[in-house]
Amino acid sequence: MTIKIDISASGQIYPALIGVGLLKQLPVILDEYAPAYRYAVISDDQVGPLYATAVLERCRSAGKKVDLHSFPAGEVSKTRKSWSKLTDDLLDAGHGRDSCIIAVGGGVTGDLAAFVAATFLRGVPLIQVPTSYLAMIDAAIGGKAGVDTRAGKNLVGAFHPPKCVIADPDVLSTLPSDERSGGLVEAFKHGAILDAAYYDDLRADTELLLDADPVAAKAAVAASIRLKGQVVTQDELEGGYRQILNFGHTLGHALEAASGYSLSHGAAVAAGMVMEAELGEHLRVTESGTSKTLSSGLAGLGLRLESLSQVDPEAVMSFLSSDKKRRSGRSRYVLLRRIGEVENTEGWSREVPDLLVQEVIEDLS
Amino acid sequence: MTIKIDISASGQIYPALIGVGLLKQLPVILDEYAPAYRYAVISDDQVGPLYATAVLERCRSAGKKVDLHSFPAGEVSKTRKSWSKLTDDLLDAGHGRDSCIIAVGGGVTGDLAAFVAATFLRGVPLIQVPTSYLAMIDAAIGGKAGVDTRAGKNLVGAFHPPKCVIADPDVLSTLPSDERSGGLVEAFKHGAILDAAYYDDLRADTELLLDADPVAAKAAVAASIRLKGQVVTQDELEGGYRQILNFGHTLGHALEAASGYSLSHGAAVAAGMVMEAELGEHLRVTESGTSKTLSSGLAGLGLRLESLSQVDPEAVMSFLSSDKKRRSGRSRYVLLRRIGEVENTEGWSREVPDLLVQEVIEDLS
Numbered sequence: 001m002t003i004k005i006d007i008s009a010s011g012q013i014y015p016a017l018i019g020v021g022l023l024k025q026l027p028v029i030l031d032e033y034a035p036a037y038r039y040a041v042i043s044d045d046q047v048g049p050l051y052a053t054a055v056l057e058r059c060r061s062a063g064k065k066v067d068l069h070s071f072p073a074g075e076v077s078k079t080r081k082s083w084s085k086l087t088d089d090l091l092d093a094g095h096g097r098d099s100c101i102i103a104v105g106g107g108v109t110g111d112l113a114a115f116v117a118a119t120f121l122r123g124v125p126l127i128q129v130p131t132s133y134l135a136m137i138d139a140a141i142g143g144k145a146g147v148d149t150r151a152g153k154n155l156v157g158a159f160h161p162p163k164c165v166i167a168d169p170d171v172l173s174t175l176p177s178d179e180r181s182g183g184l185v186e187a188f189k190h191g192a193i194l195d196a197a198y199y200d201d202l203r204a205d206t207e208l209l210l211d212a213d214p215v216a217a218k219a220a221v222a223a224s225i226r227l228k229g230q231v232v233t234q235d236e237l238e239g240g241y242r243q244i245l246n247f248g249h250t251l252g253h254a255l256e257a258a259s260g261y262s263l264s265h266g267a268a269v270a271a272g273m274v275m276e277a278e279l280g281e282h283l284r285v286t287e288s289g290t291s292k293t294l295s296s297g298l299a300g301l302g303l304r305l306e307s308l309s310q311v312d313p314e315a316v317m318s319f320l321s322s323d324k325k326r327r328s329g330r331s332r333y334v335l336l337r338r339i340g341e342v343e344n345t346e347g348w349s350r351e352v353p354d355l356l357v358q359e360v361i362e363d364l365s
Numbered sequence: 366m367t368i369k370i371d372i373s374a375s376g377q378i379y380p381a382l383i384g385v386g387l388l389k390q391l392p393v394i395l396d397e398y399a400p401a402y403r404y405a406v407i408s409d410d411q412v413g414p415l416y417a418t419a420v421l422e423r424c425r426s427a428g429k430k431v432d433l434h435s436f437p438a439g440e441v442s443k444t445r446k447s448w449s450k451l452t453d454d455l456l457d458a459g460h461g462r463d464s465c466i467i468a469v470g471g472g473v474t475g476d477l478a479a480f481v482a483a484t485f486l487r488g489v490p491l492i493q494v495p496t497s498y499l500a501m502i503d504a505a506i507g508g509k510a511g512v513d514t515r516a517g518k519n520l521v522g523a524f525h526p527p528k529c530v531i532a533d534p535d536v537l538s539t540l541p542s543d544e545r546s547g548g549l550v551e552a553f554k555h556g557a558i559l560d561a562a563y564y565d566d567l568r569a570d571t572e573l574l575l576d577a578d579p580v581a582a583k584a585a586v587a588a589s590i591r592l593k594g595q596v597v598t599q600d601e602l603e604g605g606y607r608q609i610l611n612f613g614h615t616l617g618h619a620l621e622a623a624s625g626y627s628l629s630h631g632a633a634v635a636a637g638m639v640m641e642a643e644l645g646e647h648l649r650v651t652e653s654g655t656s657k658t659l660s661s662g663l664a665g666l667g668l669r670l671e672s673l674s675q676v677d678p679e680a681v682m683s684f685l686s687s688d689k690k691r692r693s694g695r696s697r698y699v700l701l702r703r704i705g706e707v708e709n710t711e712g713w714s715r716e717v718p719d720l721l722v723q724e725v726i727e728d729l730s
Binding site: 010011080084087088091092118119120121122123144145146149150151152154155156157158159 | 375376445449452453456457483484485486487488509510511514515516517519520521522523524
């Protein structure tokens with residue numbers, strides 16, 4: 001059975017549909033949520049052959065006008081240049097305001113295609129078909145669209161909610177195992193900040209989830225979408241409550257950058273979560289033992305943390321300080337009270353003394 | 366006295382303020398409508414020295430953090446490349462989500478700076494300080510942001526309403542006379558589609574307006590902003606009613622393109638208005654004599670129409686047909702009933718037989 005979770009964004013409500021085998025029903029879903037004169041599928045050259053061509057065939061058999069616009073896979077493609085090229089391709093192919101964009105792929109595809117949809121002829125409808133854990137539970141929910149610049153990730157973009165998100169756990173079977181682990185880090189984060197019972201479920205089902213067992217995957221994806229959906233529904237434009245989703249990410253991003261991106265995003269955020277829990281414990285905000293619980297839970301994901309020990313603490317501090325400058329002198333941390341609950345005293349995040357941050361980072365080596 | 370007209374967009378309301386000498390009060394207006402940690406003024410290298418530097422000094426004396434980001438003047442700068450460069454400049458200068466962008470300039474600056482504001486860190490506040498008739502009465506009202514691509518104008522963009530529009534007729538005195546005439550074409554258009562009495566006022570005041578007389582300019586700018594504001598408030602996303610603003614533009618754009626842009630935008634739209642009125646008269650939709658009335662009214666603006674006679678009718682038809690293809694086979698025209706009133710039978714625009722269009726175009730030569 002298909003699970004339907006309503007997400008509210010920009011005064012509209014759009015559904016996230018989660019179901020095993022759901023992609024086979026795509027044409028019917030399009031008719032219901034995004035009827036259009038033409039469809040443009042955007043996908044990368046790895047996911048494209050696996051799923052986008054099947055999407056194309058299914059749409060064509062249902063009598064729809066649809067074409068494929070592909071780009072080279074990877075974060076290196078999440079640029080203004082790829083966005084420009086895709087936009088030009090759509091114009092050359094004669095797409096107009098009555099076209100709808102279907103993003104088929106992981107987080108990069110979702111963010112990039114959403115930015116194309118947000119800006120093509122000042123905005124056309126978008127359907128998100130996430131094909132990774134990360135895209136299903138994180139990137140596709142919340143309406144964020146964007147690309148990277150030389151100064152950092154996601155620095156240019158828009159909010160452009162899709163008409164519908166279609167999450168079919170069947171596609172996870174082809175996902176490389178590194179990407180499964182990495183994506184599940186965000187699921188653990190959702191449990192850590194919002195739902196202790198879900199956190200326990202994730203620990204119990206870690207093996208099944210890593211194997212992309214459709215039943216376990218469907219349950220986790222639905223739980224995470226529901227949790228993230230509640231957060232972004234309450235605070236779509238990142239003013240306040242939505243900050244809690246940054247748990248683990250202030251240090252995570254810094255670790256990732258300081259490792260020269262040899263540390264994967266998932267591994268960096270996992271380490272960031274453990275370290276930010278340590279920060280909280282030092283400050284007596286976070287229940288003692290929380291960072292250990294996180295550490296052992298996340299260990300089950302088998303993340304590749306080798307390069308963590310080679311990260312230069314000074315490089316981490318320097319990244320934090322330049323990031324801080326960009327945020328007008330404020331580097332903020334989301335702190336847990338315990339697994340499943342976030343601190344909310346001076347807003348949903350707080351500043352933490354540099355010396356303490358440095359101490360926790362130096363404990364790494 | 367300052368005239369304040371509320372424009373509604375995306376569920377928010379923002380004011381357009383019209384007043385002689387208003388720019389001197391900029392810091393106070395910023396405090397009221399867009400308090401921010403820092404301000405980034407975006408301007409081109411022609412308007413910059415005239416007004417942006419004065420804006421900078423005034424803000425600095427009022428204790429505000431503000432810097433200037435400039436680009437080469439002209440439509441050639443309304444590109445994704447300029448947008449990328451401005452975005453990178455803002456990032457390099459350390460601007461963050463708590464910065465506000467102030468667009469000081471004509472239509473190109475307004476559209477380009479608005480697209481920067483719409484996409485910088487997924488959107489920051491924007492203040493529009495239009496310095497031309499066209500920007501005051503047209504470009505700055507309605508929240509459109511965008512740049513051109515090789516396939517055409519404004520094909521990439523967003524809707525990003527400003528926090529406030531500040532129209533100070535004093536700045537019109539430095540505007541080149543060609544640009545005054547060109548901008549006033551849009552004022553005549555507002556009269557033609559919505560308000561016969563305003564159309565008559567424009568005819569009576571044409572000389573004063575061309576001289577940038579502050580009193581006449583303030584009245585016309587306020588009237589046009591009020592009229593355009595009512596239209597976009599009713600129909601922000603171009604679904605229906607807003608189409609009436611395209612009167613004169615279907616043929617105008619085609620003439621402009623077919624002339625290889627030797628015809629100015631204003632002159633092309635003026636010719637387009639007269640020709641679209643002729644179309645309407647042929648179809649017995651538009652009151653007989655309307656195109657003559659328009660033609661003599663617009664003649665007062667002294668537009669440079671020399672190159673109109675050299676435009677190749679075939680090139681116009683070919684542009685219309687490629688434009689049509691992009692709009693999925695529909696090329697639509699807004700037709701007048703008479704000066705001050707638009708036809709609304711099959712929606713606010715209608716298709717017109719190619720042969721008739723061709724006839725009207727061939728009458729040119």
